[in-house]
Amino acid sequence: MSNLAIKANYVGRTYKVKASGKRRDQDKSAPKLLTALDGVDLEVKQGELFGLLGPNGAGKTTLIKICTTLLAPTSGQVSVAGLDVVKDAQAVRHKINMVSGGETSGYGILTVRENLWMFCQFYGIPTKEAYRRIDKLLRVVELEDKASTRISSLSTGQRQRMNFCRGFITDPEVLFLDEPTLGLDVTAARIVRKFTRDWVNENPTRTVLITTHYMAEADELCDRIAIINNGKVHACDTPQNLKKLLQKQPVFKIVASRIGLEAIEQLKTVSGVVRLTAKYEPEKDALDMSYILEDESAIGAAVTKLTSIGGNILSLKKEEPTLEDVFIKLVGKGLTEVDENVQP
Numbered sequence: 001m002s003n004l005a006i007k008a009n010y011v012g013r014t015y016k017v018k019a020s021g022k023r024r025d026q027d028k029s030a031p032k033l034l035t036a037l038d039g040v041d042l043e044v045k046q047g048e049l050f051g052l053l054g055p056n057g058a059g060k061t062t063l064i065k066i067c068t069t070l071l072a073p074t075s076g077q078v079s080v081a082g083l084d085v086v087k088d089a090q091a092v093r094h095k096i097n098m099v100s101g102g103e104t105s106g107y108g109i110l111t112v113r114e115n116l117w118m119f120c121q122f123y124g125i126p127t128k129e130a131y132r133r134i135d136k137l138l139r140v141v142e143l144e145d146k147a148s149t150r151i152s153s154l155s156t157g158q159r160q161r162m163n164f165c166r167g168f169i170t171d172p173e174v175l176f177l178d179e180p181t182l183g184l185d186v187t188a189a190r191i192v193r194k195f196t197r198d199w200v201n202e203n204p205t206r207t208v209l210i211t212t213h214y215m216a217e218a219d220e221l222c223d224r225i226a227i228i229n230n231g232k233v234h235a236c237d238t239p240q241n242l243k244k245l246l247q248k249q250p251v252f253k254i255v256a257s258r259i260g261l262e263a264i265e266q267l268k269t270v271s272g273v274v275r276l277t278a279k280y281e282p283e284k285d286a287l288d289m290s291y292i293l294e295d296e297s298a299i300g301a302a303v304t305k306l307t308s309i310g311g312n313i314l315s316l317k318k319e320e321p322t323l324e325d326v327f328i329k330l331v332g333k334g335l336t337e338v339d340e341n342v343q344p
Contacts, residue, residue: 005174005207006044011076013037013062036062038231047204051222052211059231060211064176068098081173096174099167101182108152112162123170137165140195156183177210213335215324227330234330239323246321250296253319256311257286263309270305272298277328
């Protein structure tokens with residue numbers, strides 16, 4: 001018997017996109033095809049806490065929807081818990097669950113306890129066992145005092161904590177968490193991460209696939225991580241092994257004032273600079289820049305160029321490669337950077 005919880009074999013998914021506005025008037029041709037997934041191969045082992053990282057529009061959500069039987073692949077094949085997601089969709093649904101950050105779940109007129117009980121009934125969980133699980137999970141997310149509160153009266157963060165409980169309450173074989181800590185405060189997010197890790201460790205047959213926009217969260221939680229962009233998987237390994245990809249290319253962090261983001265294009269042209277990203281820090285009125293270099297000697301030319309265009313260096317330090325650096329190297333931008341070309 002295979003020890004794979006999820007197996008994607010050359011999975012593709014395309015959408016028909018209609019032109020709109022002036023573009024529609026100018027182009028009377030047939031709808032164009034948008035490729036969301038382009039030959040994705042992926043294997044997630046049973047018992048893993050597996051991370052899927054990628055910018056908006058990379059194909060993460062499309063892949064999760066296929067794995068959870070909400071979409072059919074255009075090409076290729078996906079199996080979850082040993083079952084084909086197209087041929088055995090109904091059987092797959094009994095073995096999985098899914099939580100999406102920020103989603104509106106449940107019925108507003110029902111209480112937290114009533115909503116969770118209702119979801120338990122969908123899976124045939126006896127009422128006595130359902131209430132035992134409900135009480136346990138509400139204690140975990142510190143929502144016991146809201147058990148009798150209607151969903152419509154909950155804050156966004158409280159509703160997200162209830163959704164988190166809903167994902168675990170059926171004790172699925174494979175759980176999909178799509179941005180599970182979105183909308184949570186720091187304390188609640190920490191509780192969610194710890195419980196997720198402990199839940200997987202308790203039972204070797206449990207598997208979690210998680211997407212997140214927080215690199216530190218992925219680094220802390222995941223056994224392995226796949227980096228996806230433009231519908232393709234660019235790398236898949238443990239966080240530590242992924243970071244080794246950049247060991248031969250030193251990373252320097254420079255904070256400099258008296259220059260703006262428009263100067264980045266000039267700074268990127270310096271010989272020996274492999275990649276440069278920057279963000280503006282308003283409290284310092286300065287740019288926080290990350291240089292990936294061919295070798296350490298290139299930092300001299302980078303500093304010279306920076307000062308020649310009027311930059312005032314506030315701090316400079318060498319850093320060990322991070323997961324964020326690996327992501328930028330493979331994708332060409334940071335995880336939270338906006339891609340203006342992504343279709344909504």
